[in-house]
Amino acid sequence: MIFVAVLGYGVVGSGVVEVIKKNRLSISQRAGEEICVKKILDIRDFADSPDRELLTKNSDDVFNDDSIKVVVETIGGVGIAYKFTKMALSKGKHVITSNKELVATHGPELLKMAADNNVHYHFEASVGGGIPIIRPLNNCLAANEINGITGILNGTTNYILTQMNRHGKDFDSALKEAQANGYAEADPTADIEGHDACRKIAILSSIAYNEYVDYRKIVTEGITKLTLADMHYAEMCGSVIKLVGRSVKADGKIYASVGPALINKSHPLANVEDVFNAIVVRGDAIGDAMFYGRGAGKLPTASAVVADVIDVVKHSENSGKNVWTINTEENMMDPDVMETRFYIRLKVNNRDGAEELVKSTFRSVEWIPSEIKAAKEELVFISEKEAEGMLKKKVKELIGNPYINEVAGIIRVLED
C-alpha cells in the first residue's frame, strides 16, 4: 500500500482523488501496489465533501507522516506551492504536480533537489492537460535529437479563436462566451496574453534540448489584437490563425516564441479546434509526431497526475539523469535573427502608392486579394522569409509613410 497526500483540493486535486478511487483496481494492477490517498491538505472547509475525513488544514499531517511517500501538489502558483514542494522533497517524498508556473520558474532547483534526495519530481500534467507529452519526450523519443516543437498549448485561446473563425464572433464576444462556459477565467490575462503557453513551451523545450529554457526569455505575444478581418484573409490563403508556441534548436542555440500564426490547412495543427491541444515534435529519426487531446479539465489533468503517481510507484529510484542544467552561456538565439514569413495587413489611403512602397521595401510578396467591404482601404500580403529584426525596421518604414494609415496586423506564418 502506497500512501499519497494531495495538496490543494481544487478542480485538479479533487479530480486526482476521484480517479484514484474510481479506478482503484486497475491502477493497483498496473502499479503493482495499492495506491491510497491518506491526507488532503487545504485551508478551506469542505464540510459536504465525500473526502472530508481525509481533509486537514495542518501541513504537519502530511510532512511529518513518514508513511506518505508521494505528495501531489495541485495548489498552483510559486508561493506556498514552492515552499511545500521543497519541504516534501527534502523529506524524501516524491512530488507530482500540474503546476506549470512553478516548474517553469524553479524547475532546475526542484529537479536537482529531487535527485539529491533520490526521489522524483514529475509534472506530466503541467503541459497539455491529459495528453501524454512529457514522458514520450523523455522516453519514447529518447533515440532522437529533437530539432523542434510546435504546439497549440492553451485551450482557452484556442476556443476563442475557433469561435471567431467558425462563428464569426469578434474577440470580445468570443472571450465572454469562453468565460460563460467556464473555459476562461474572470481575469483571462495569463491565457489571452500568451503567458500560459509561454511557460508550457519553456518546459517542453527544457526537456527536448536537455537544458533549462527560461520562460522570461521567450518572445511572447497574445491574441488580443486579432480581428475577424485577419481570419478572413487567412482563409483566403488556405490557412487558419492559431496561438502557437514554438521552439527550434539550431547551431547549439534555441529560439522560442509564442504568438498567433497562420497555419496552412493541410498542417495537422490546423484542425485542432475548441479546447483541444496538440503538440508536434520533430526528431531526427522519427520525423514529425503529434500528440493530441484535451489540454485541460478536471479528469484529463488528473489522469496525467495519477499516471505520474503510478510511475513513481513502479520506478522509485532517481538516477539523477532528468536534471535540467542551467547553461552558463547564453543558450537562446537572438530572436531578431530568426527568419520567418510574415502576414502583414495595412490600412492605406492610397492603394497604388502603398503597393509601390511595399514592393520596394520587401522583395517579392504574395498579395492576398480581398472581397470584403474594407478591401479598398486595406492591403494585405505575405512576405518572403525575413529576419525578425529586419522586419521590424521595414515595418517602421511603412508606418512612417504618408500613404499608410496603420499597420493593422503582423502575424508569423508557420512553415512546415
Place this chain on the structure above:
Amino acid sequence: MIFVAVLGYGVVGSGVVEVIKKNRLSISQRAGEEICVKKILDIRDFADSPDRELLTKNSDDVFNDDSIKVVVETIGGVGIAYKFTKMALSKGKHVITSNKELVATHGPELLKMAADNNVHYHFEASVGGGIPIIRPLNNCLAANEINGITGILNGTTNYILTQMNRHGKDFDSALKEAQANGYAEADPTADIEGHDACRKIAILSSIAYNEYVDYRKIVTEGITKLTLADMHYAEMCGSVIKLVGRSVKADGKIYASVGPALINKSHPLANVEDVFNAIVVRGDAIGDAMFYGRGAGKLPTASAVVADVIDVVKHSENSGKNVWTINTEENMMDPDVMETRFYIRLKVNNRDGAEELVKSTFRSVEWIPSEIKAAKEELVFISEKEAEGMLKKKVKELIGNPYINEVAGIIRVLED
C-alpha cells in the same frame, strides 16, 4: 557499456544500427550508459556495408556471448524470429522487436517467458512505426480504464486511399503507384487485405484491456472493393473513407474489427493522409487522445526500437506486470450483435421500386443524393444503427429482390 546484438540487417535492423551510432552521445546521456552494437546476425553477405565487421552468420556469436544483454529482433515473421526470441529470453537477454506478426501470434507466451527470466520483451515499433503508442498506453494512460481504440494503422492502404480520394485514381492505379514509390510490396496482400492492421489492433487491444486479443478472431476486411464512386458519395456527406482498425470493450466483452469506414471530416482521423498513421485512444478520465506520425520507414521505426533499448537499460527489472493473460472464457463479443450505421450503395434497375424496398427493409435512412453519371442506376443511403447480423439478413433481402442488380458497397460509418 551495454552490448546489443541486432538480428536481421534489413531496413529496420540497419536503421537501428544507424540511429545508435548517429545519436550515440545523447542516447548514452539518456540511458545513463553507453549503448553499443556488438554483433549483427544475418545469413546474407554485406561486403560493402560500413558495419561489416559486426556482421556474423553464426548465431552462437550472439546467444553464447554473455556480455550481450539486449537482442533486437528485426527479422520478421513467426519462424526463425520466434526461435531466436525464445533462445534470447531463456538466456536472460532482453528482446526488443518491431515484429507485429510474432507479437500478435505468440505475445502471451513470450511476455510470460520474459517475466520468468526477469528480462523484458518490448515491441513499441510493432505498431505505428515511430509513433509512441505502446508505452503511452502502458504508462501514461495507466490511470484510465480504456474504453476504445480507433486507428489508421497501415500506411500503405492510407497512401492508396489518399491517392484515390485526392487525385481520382482508381484502386489499381493507386496500388501501382504505391509500389513504384516503395510504399507497397510486390505482394501487397498483407496490407490491402487488412491483415497488417488486424495484427496491430490486436496488439493495442491486448495492452488496453489487459488480456490477450487473438487477431484470428477479429473481423477483417481490406480495401480492394472500394471504388471512386464510394469516395464521391462519402464526400457528398462530408466524409472520407479510411481503413480503420477499431476495438471497444463493453460489458466485459471486446469487439474488434478492421475495415473501410466513413469518417466525418471533423473527426481528427479524417485528416491523416498519405503514409501517416494515427491512433485515437478513449479513456474514462482523459477522454480522447490521439497519437500521430509516420507509421513505417527505416528511421522512424528504428527510433521506436532504440527507445525500447534505452528503456531496458534504464529499467532492467521485470515486475511481471505486463504479461497478457489468456482469458479462458470467450472474451470477444459476437460481432453480429455490434450496432453500427452502414453506408450502402445499390445498383438498381428500378429506382422507385428499389427505394420503396429500402424504406420497408430499413427504418429511416439518410439518402445520399448524387450528381454523377451513373446516378440513375445507383441508390445510396446511410442506415440507422443496425446490429451487424441483422444487417447481413437485410442485405440478403435486397440481393434477392428483382429491382436490385447488385449491392455494390457496404461500409461502416465511424461514430465519434
